[in-house]
Amino acid sequence: MRLLGLVYFTAFVSFAVQAQGLIGSYGILPLSQFTDAVAQRFGTEGYYLVPMVFWLNDSAAIQAVCWAGAGLSLLLVVNALPRLCLFLLFALYLSLFYAVQVFMSYQWDLFLLEMS
16 A cells, blocks of 8 residues: 555655646646546536546646645555555546546556555
């Protein structure tokens, strides 16, 4: 579990540094355009097809999700509330997985989700 926490920590912190350039308001693939396109095409069904926390507030939530994930992963490293941490880490990383689109299409991203 502690090693999984370290891997999550590395993943969240490394993405936090790149997040605004990739999916920020002026990034390569802005998250707001993605959420608008999904909502326009699928309506309320989009919330179920693309489950992520960014439906609430996309621009401010990007950094919050990254740093919350880093904090939760450190809690997992010290074995504090491991089941809750694993659930929340999965939810946050799944949100990033969908929001970042093509930039998280590597196999290790899927493996990290499967490990939780």
